[in-house]
Amino acid sequence: MTIVQKFAFDDREFAGKRVLVTGGTKGAGEAIVRRLSAAGAIVLTTARSATEASSQKLFVQADVSTLAGTETVAAAIMKQLGGIDIIVHSVGGSKSPGGGFAGLTDQLWQDELSLNLLAAVRLDRLLIPGMIEQGAGVIIHISSIQRRLPLHESTIAYAAAKAALSTYSKALSKELGPKGIRVNSVAPGWIHTSASEAMVKRLASHSGSDEATARQGIMDALGGIPIGRPAWPQEVAELVAFLVSDRGSAIHGTEYVIDGGTIPTV
Template identity: 75%
Template sequence: MTAAPHFPILADEFAGKRVLVTGGTKGAGAAIVRRFSAAGARIATGARSTPPEGVSPEIFVQADLSTIDGSAEMAATILREMGGVDIIVHCLGGSKSPGGGFAALTEALWQDELNLNLLTAVRLDRALAPGMAKRGTGVVIHISSIQRSLPLHESTTAYAAAKAALSTYSKALSKELGPRGVRVNSIAPGWINTTASEAMVARLAESAGTDKQTARQGIMDALGGIPIGRPAWPEEVAELVAFLASDRAASIHGAEYVIDGGTVPTV
């Protein structure tokens, strides 16, 4: 697999902008935090785990943002310390559901997946987006997933359903906030090459008695193939987020951008 890309960054592109990135301690979220920080933004993030080396937000709230109390603490801290935000990037998400299809999904698992992948964004938008609308400017970006249209029924039905709801919610929010100066878009990534995904590749290779390249190809085959031959790097997702948050995308609103290397086979 090729090395992670490096992109030139304008050091003042987001100078003084107040940016909230949820789930900013791992994977694409951490890459998004680094991207905005390098461009001069003031960053707030929150997660259950502490930020790794190289991720240094101005404000960090260690809390479970998928809970009502955790989201409320994050919003209150931002309003108190920053006075609001100019850009929100909802990157928090994931699935811990077991295999076994829909019958294995308990009431508690459904609620957990909805809280993590949908309702965190709803709660934080409700707390922070009105301030953007009052000022007449702002950007909200929701990170959805290609699984909203390509669900893997064996283990991610609830995750896929929550992400589909997030995309629909994002579109509805764009219609409401666009006339008030706030742009709203969503991004649907496919497989992203994160530390967690590489650990999964290693586990699959070990259990099958094969090498990582074979295991990685097996995952791509299960997805129906990735025409470019590899998953996306977190830095590539972060670059798309930065573009959509910038003035270069001033007329892009109410859209969803897919970044999946061509995985989705339909128009």
């Protein structure tokens, strides 16, 4: 599959804006980095391995699922950018095996919470004071529709962490809105990425089936996708670009779903 739609945009819309995108070397995160950079933003991103950053101009090697990793990123932002205007918490994912709740050890639970929730909490705690001082900023938390449609076979801990992230994001918006900082979250459904394909492979291996069967199993568990396909990373990036722009200046404290119609209720 390839995306055929070309998005037109102002290539100076984010000129001079200092941006952090976590998890910006793959999937939707990489698409967000490319989209904001193409519109003039100065974008810094992170990953655990430096080999993942071949296409990134500003990169910090750090594991943001740890406190030390988030401190490294915050220090690099101050040194290289002198502050931050936009934060997009795109980092996330699940490495839990199939098998439902019984297959999740305490360590797996901690790993999922550290990556999908605490990375954002810690970075916000380190970076928001600077936003408050300048009286402006935008924060986007990338959640997931799994907070409402958890896949019990493989992603209970991930779904629970993303549900907590959405609740945290809403609470944060109430505190920061009066201080000039907008906070929103984005909940993608199935996105066509290397991570989603890796999950398909894990489920196929666990069940002893093939990848086509595992992929269809995910579709069935989601109840289908009315538009007939997963979203492309570039489509998620377009939504994020709108929300962090001045075009979305009255949008605050809410969550936007981009799932091709997967969630079957209002």
